[in-house]
Amino acid sequence: MPVAVETVASLNNITKRYKNGVTALDGLSLDLHRGEIIALLGPNGAGKSTAVKLMMGLTAPTSGSVGIFGADPRDPHTRLRTGVMLQVGRAPEMLRVREHVNIFRGYYPNPASYAALVKAAGLEGIEDRFFGQLSGGQKQRVLFAIALAGDPDLIFLDEPTVGLDIESRRTMWAEIRALAARGKTVLLTTHYLEEADALAHRIIVINKGKVICEGTPAEVKSMGSGSRSTTAKSVKIIRCNTTLTADHLQAMPGVVAVVRVGSLTEITSEQPEDTLREMLALDQSLSALEVESPALEDAFLALTSHN
Template sequence: MSAVLDITEPTATRTIPATRQPEVVASLTGVTKRYANGVLALDNLSLSLRRGEIVALLGPNGAGKSTAVKLMLGLSSPTSGLVRVFGADPRDPAARLRTGAMLQVGSAPLMLRVREHITMFRTYYPAPMPYAQIIKAAGLDGLEDRMFGQLSGGQKQRMLFALALAGNSDLIFLDEPTVGLDIEARRGLWTQIRALAALGKTVLLTTHYLEEADALAHRIIVVNQGRVVCEGTPAEVKSMGATGSLTPSPSATATRTIRCATTLPPTTLHALPGVTEIQVHAGLSTIITSKPEAALREMLALDTSLHSLEVIAPALEDAFLALTSKAQ
């Protein structure tokens, strides 16, 4: 399954240049977490978050995403390995002054108003975000006097997002932030998340929505069974899934699927530049190539009757499925 995507351009502009590596704000180093019931949630996992970037932690259920977030929030301690947030142990109350979080919360107290919840969270921090700014950023205008219990599912998510912003923190953890939001609300939240990164804040996002990771993240870390499967920009991750290589290479990022009706025989198609795989089905040929421009030029020259042409960038979903199934 793949989709026609127009992600190439925005992904490129979102990439942080490798030459200017900003400081690390949080890291897991060789962290293993085994729960009391014997479940191995994280297996020698290392990752680091740099200032100003949006990192998406992507993986199937039970991959260890929420465990990684809990460790960085100091809600849980590692079995072995080192967890650092702003150079301190995250269980140190001082580290918590600079982090904000949106967790998968079943419910906040129902009988407090949105205004009261936000006011209460603002008191926890030395330099909280101005109240009006929080309301605007979370899209809670007109809902301030509602009780939490009176809010719709999407509005509840937005209020929980507001609480994550309350401290004006430098590092924000968002655990599945857009669950239950409609498309419009989700896109609204994406805009806010991008705005946070533009202010120099670091955002760690876990998500089931591959589209979300693709649209938001500077860097995607794919996790499965407690290990990092691969990491890179959305474009790199997609191409890794398409080519089957777990290390990004400049040629791999260019991988495209070409689909068209052509009279050229499979042997000729195989000989085209960069081609790794071809399929012919119902008169349509599907060609995967790492040099789509060169391959296309030759195809068009060889077959003037070529028609129904489509060039498809690999969808993140395909890459994700390919990468996580490979790891098993």
């Protein structure tokens, strides 16, 4: 996390009701800071795309306000400082990769260099190919280059690595990290929780149009693991072979959940050291011990199902 927090984008108490009566966002507030990678997570229909569209000025709020670099998102100067890669992004099929990148560079007063974009998006070797002849993953990479064409300070990436092979995904992750290190702000929506875990400085989970949880990946994992508190705790999952009963374990310090998985018992604890100390004292035959941090998947499911 950067030390000095500078807000580059904010949604303030936004309600967005579409004409069909659907309330996509319901009093939602969030801030994006300079140099941060933020992952916006939420189940289908949670309101993620609506939040991104508001920040891009593609739709207006029913109530509340949107500020991007302290201005309206539709302000032309604001637009020049933002870049976007949409899931449904399309580009003319009969233009070559090189032409696409250069056309977009031409829209901006201070574009990124062509060479830098080719390198950032891994386009070496396909620069003279027609867009229509590229594979799905190659098209994604061209769209990534286009999003960065204006050397933007704020970048929206909607499911950027869908369809990419592992190597291309890692390359894009490295580039996203490099952008943040240069002070750029990246807002990412993704259904790959592993991606949010690996990349994001901060995860914002939304459900039914509200922010339900916000924090570092480690904090979000802790919040979802049985604790209703919004304060991060060092939740761990203790897995072992034990003769202690579920009732007995449940009564131990810090224990929030006990599950039998085959011959093993999984104990989720907010005070793992205390729990483990007591377990070892009471069960001399305890074996096959593993202690791990909860996965983001578990936290995500727990958080979104509570709500």
